[in-house]
Amino acid sequence: MLEIKNLHANINGKEIIKGLSLTVNAGEIHAIMGPNGAGKSTLSSVLTGNPAFTVTEGQVTFNGKNLLELSPEDRSREGIFLSFQYPVEIPGVSMVNFMRTAVNEHRKYKNLDPISATDFLRLMREKKELVEMDNKLANRSVNEGFSGGEKKRNEIFQMAMLNPLLSILDETDSGLDIDALRIVANGVNKLKSPDNASIVITHYQRLLDYIIPDFVHVLYDGRIVKSGGKELAYELEERGYDWIKKEVEEAAI
Numbered sequence: 001m002l003e004i005k006n007l008h009a010n011i012n013g014k015e016i017i018k019g020l021s022l023t024v025n026a027g028e029i030h031a032i033m034g035p036n037g038a039g040k041s042t043l044s045s046v047l048t049g050n051p052a053f054t055v056t057e058g059q060v061t062f063n064g065k066n067l068l069e070l071s072p073e074d075r076s077r078e079g080i081f082l083s084f085q086y087p088v089e090i091p092g093v094s095m096v097n098f099m100r101t102a103v104n105e106h107r108k109y110k111n112l113d114p115i116s117a118t119d120f121l122r123l124m125r126e127k128k129e130l131v132e133m134d135n136k137l138a139n140r141s142v143n144e145g146f147s148g149g150e151k152k153r154n155e156i157f158q159m160a161m162l163n164p165l166l167s168i169l170d171e172t173d174s175g176l177d178i179d180a181l182r183i184v185a186n187g188v189n190k191l192k193s194p195d196n197a198s199i200v201i202t203h204y205q206r207l208l209d210y211i212i213p214d215f216v217h218v219l220y221d222g223r224i225v226k227s228g229g230k231e232l233a234y235e236l237e238e239r240g241y242d243w244i245k246k247e248v249e250e251a252a253i
């Protein structure tokens with residue numbers, strides 16, 4: 001589904017992604033862990049087409065298409081979804097209008113007619129239940145005045161509404177209490193299918209008790225320097241990142 005080869009990207013001339021390669025197949029969940037500042041959020045920004053970052057080298061293929069040539073909007077319409085680390089508030093835009101516009105934009109791309117009012121309301125109801133979202137939140141402006149946890153839950157609600165092929169969850173677990181963490185993780189698990197995939201960026205092994213990854217990768221200094229199974233997350237929790245740094249330095253000698 002997604003193939004990243006030797007990706008290099010910078011912001012204002014400062015290189016952040018330094019030769020990153022990663023392959024994600026349909027049906028897989030990949031966790032990305034790594035120390036602060038390693039480039040995890042930058043990777044999600046580059047994949048979704050944030051224009052602040054410049055790709056200087058490498059290829060990214062998504063479902064056979066050159067992802068780097070597509071606009072951020074078309075990347076979304078092709079099925080990439082990003083759950084933001086810091087979701088923005090959009091005062092004055094109701095959740096209902098926001099979601100209906102997004103759903104219809106995706107349908108238009110697939111040459112489908114706009115969703116009927118009845119089907120849209122049914123879809124909203126079904127997906128709200130999936131993330132146990134309060135009706136009152138769905139009647140407000142997008143994220144306006146939502147608590148940190150409510151914003152994160154709203155991200156998963158939006159993901160459920162759009163049913164993406166590739167979901168990138170950037171620290172969706174930060175700021176969630178235990179119940180919200182479970183609800184968000186359940187939502188992600190229920191949406192999992194053999195046709196879609198997820199990249200879960202997290203600092204904590206705890207989330208991976210709920211969302212079981214097929215692969216865990218360590219992103220360090222702009223590259224994936226180590227990959228393994230779920231046990232790697234436990235090892236990182238226990239040992240931190242110093243040993244990774246040592247391994248990388250030794251390999252460079």
Ligand SMILES: Nc1ncnc2c1ncn2[C@@H]1O[C@H](COP(=O)(O)OP(=O)(O)OP(=O)(O)O)[C@@H](O)[C@H]1O
Binds near residue numbers: 038042043
């Ligand atoms: N707009 C910017 N201008 C300058 N440097 C930036 C900018 N955005 C990101 N960076 C730098 O890029 C590096 C990687 O940041 P990024 O947010 O991708 O790290 P991260 O791995 O997600 O970290 P964290 O775990 O703390 O969220 C950091 O050193 C950061 O300061």
